[in-house]
Amino acid sequence: QQNLILIPKRLLTPLPNAITVFTDAGKKSCTAVAMWKDKQNQWCHRLMRASPSDSLQTLELVAVVWTMAYFDEPLNIVSDSLYVVGVCERIEDADIKEVNNPRLYVLFL
Template identity: 55%
Template sequence: MPQHSWVPIPKVARGPLPDALTIYTNAGRKSRRAAATWQEKGQWCHQILDAVPEDSLQTLELLAVVWALPKWIHQPINIVTDSLYVAGVAVRIEDAQIREVNNQRLYQLL
């Protein structure tokens, strides 16, 4: 019987995708908000996301990215973040195994 193996198609690229929508994300420690900003038909659009009490700056930064992914699930996108934490998660997420962690908010976002 022949053996078959799956060849995963990567969802994360190491560089910008040409002709893809670019979404800029950021979060504020003092404002306790995250934001995603993008251009649509020549107009700048944004989404402001409020923190929950359990959010840290890192989970707020991650929240903006997690909000953007399903919104444009069928479209190639580039996400620009100033968060080293979020960039590190993005690079490792495809090969990661999700397990329960002490930080329930982080568990929800992942």
């Protein structure tokens, strides 16, 4: 029996000199947002509209998933969503299984 040891991609402390992206979502506005400063120290943002089936938790997850897909460099991601933070803590060593919610299935891929 062999044990696979993965190098974690998530750290408990912020990465120095990495882009910090703040993510949030609003149920009333049906919008998620990611905000960061670019290399010229200017604020940038990306707004994402909710799909009709999105809950606040899936909308918060949309912002984080977009952030990880958009940037190809080390990141610090800040989220106020306990759900998203919990998902990020457990996703690296989670087993792959069927998800009944089609929206979550797409986000977890």
